Amino acid sequence: QVQLVESGGGVVQPGRxxxxxxxxxxxxxxxxxxxxxxxxxxxxxxWVAVISYDGNNEYYADSxxxxxxxxxxxxxxxxxLQMNSLRAEDTAVYYCASSYSTSSSWGFFDYWGQGTLxxxxx
Amino acid sequence: DIQMTQSPSxxxxxxxxxxxxxxxxxxxxxxxxxxxxxxxxKAPKVLIYRASSLESAVPSRFSGSGSGTEFTLTISSLxxxxxxxxxxxxxxxxxxxxxxxxxxxx
Numbered sequence: 001q002v003q004l005v006e007s008g009g010g011v012v013q014p015g016r017x018x019x020x021x022x023x024x025x026x027x028x029x030x031x032x033x034x035x036x037x038x039x040x041x042x043x044x045x046x047w048v049a050v051i052s053y054d055g056n057n058e059y060y061a062d063s064x065x066x067x068x069x070x071x072x073x074x075x076x077x078x079x080x081l082q083m084n085s086l087r088a089e090d091t092a093v094y095y096c097a098s099s100y101s102t103s104s105s106w107g108f109f110d111y112w113g114q115g116t117l118x119x120x121x122x
Numbered sequence: 123d124i125q126m127t128q129s130p131s132x133x134x135x136x137x138x139x140x141x142x143x144x145x146x147x148x149x150x151x152x153x154x155x156x157x158x159x160x161x162x163x164k165a166p167k168v169l170i171y172r173a174s175s176l177e178s179a180v181p182s183r184f185s186g187s188g189s190g191t192e193f194t195l196t197i198s199s200l201x202x203x204x205x206x207x208x209x210x211x212x213x214x215x216x217x218x219x220x221x222x223x224x225x226x227x228x
Contacts, residue, residue: 035217045158045166045209047217059216062123095165099213108156108213110177112165 002026002111004096009116012086018118022079022096029077030054033099033106036070036081038092039115048094049081053101064090086120093117124148124212128220134228141197143223145210150190154214157186157195160222161206169208170195200225 008020022034036048049060049070058070069082079096093115099107125148135141145155153173158166168177170186173193183198197204205227210220 044222045160045211045219047219050217061216105154105213106217108168108171108211109158109166109217110168110171112167114165 002098004098004111004113006094006096006113006116009094009118011119011121013122014087014120016086017082017084018086020081020083020094020096020116020118022081022113024077024079024096024098027098027111029072030074031100033101034070034072034079035097035099035109036068036079037095037097037109037112038090039095040089040092046092050099050106051079083118086118088120091118091120124151124215124218126210126212126218126220128208128210128223130223131221132224132226134226135200136228137200137202139200139228141200141204141225143195143208143210143225145188145193145195145220147191147193147212147214151212151214153189154212155186155188155193156211156213157184158209158211159204159206160209166209197225 003025005023035050051058051070067085071080095115096113097109098111127146129144155173157170160166174186185196207222207224
């Protein structure tokens with residue numbers, strides 16, 4: 001069955017970096033756009049970034065643009081999020097999610113991982 | 123940016139009740155809207171996509187309607203497993219979630 005497994009979360013000081021990973025299995029990873037979505041403690045969901053199925057297109061939320069970089073390796077079915085210049089407000093559970101794109105739409109989020117917690121604190 | 127506004131923020135209901143949650147978009151999103159259910163400590167799960175299409179394996183007591191800027195999620199007869207937080211999401215232009223509606227036991 002479909003599995004998305006995030007890793008790489010932890011506690012980091014403000015201004016430092018963290019790299020999250022998401023290992024995919026059970027579906028054709030290279031056919032799907034992939035996203036990072038975050039949820040700060042006790043709050044709602046915020047879309048963070050997307051990368052196209054082939055890795056040629058990336059888009060970011062304004063709140064992370066210029067600090068975060070999304071990437072993927074279709075040979076190992078792995079998604080990444082490089083987070084630099086971290087701030088306290090980046091503290092959240094980070095989920096990876098997939099969407100199937102068509103000519104009309106990038107799609108909704110059909111599969112989600114279980115999430116990994118990144119805490120930015122001194 | 124497209125803003126999504128859900129109402130109510132919290133809803134108290136009993137098993138067997140009919141429940142309706144509303145979601146409004148700040149501009150037209152056609153029918154590019156999804157609904158998700160999230161339970162504490164778990165990832166969200168899609169219930170409805172394209173405003174009214176039921177995701178595979180989702181019980182038929184869930185239904186969605188609307189287009190343009192006004193959308194609703196209806197649970198026809200609330201079950202114990204349905205107490206959770208529900209989010210709408212537009213995917214017309216990037217992705218934006220509503221703030222969530224917590225359905226709690228009355």
